[in-house]
Amino acid sequence: MVQLRRERSTAISQVIIKILLPRNIKLNVNRLLIVSQYNGKLVNQTLQLGKNIKTEKVSIKAWQKIFGKSIGCKSPSTFQSELKRKAENARGEVLMFSTQKTALSQTCLCGHKQKKSLSQRVHHCSICGLKMQRDILSAYLSRYVDPKTETLSIQLARNSWLAMEQSLLDSWQNGLTQSTRTQISVAGAPKFYLWE
Secondary structure, eight states, rough: HHHHHHHHHHHHHHHHHHHHHHHHHHHHHHHHHHHHHHHHHHHHHHHOOEEEEEEOOHHHHHHHHHGGGGGGTTHHHHHHHHHHHHHHHHOOOOEEEEHHHHHHGGTTSSSSOOOOOOOOOEEOOOOOEEEEEEHHHHHHHHHEEEEETTOOHHHHHHHHHHHHHHHHHHHHHHHHOOOOOTTOTTTTOOOOEOOO
């Protein structure tokens, strides 16, 4: 029934678009409908993993300066607002923390901070020797960020590392075997961590 309603709603939208709008605007509206449907599916897949989410606060305006108009094709602000709305409806929450204060992608498990360029995708600590995919490590560290104070508890992260290390390494290996077309991780994209 719900699927039928969605199809009918989409069909009605398509008819209105064909009748009322000029060709160049029709293309943009069709693209927006597709992006909206994709974001909705991605939000639902994320919430199937857990309803409480911690993520980095990201500046969509900064992304627009870096990537130009192409950032609008993915509509990240729509994704964020939809994720927040649906998580709250599921009695969960989306907690955000500053990337500048925590600098998770620059931080190692030993506490050492090392500046990296966005193109450097593997974290390799010169102090303790830890080697891990940058996004996976920063997503793991985000679990130990207090969103209220925006501080990272390195000690808690270090204490839980041994229990999680193998599954994080497996995740990295699985990511290497996937085709680039199916990978979701994008340089500069916010890292998500789900907790129960």
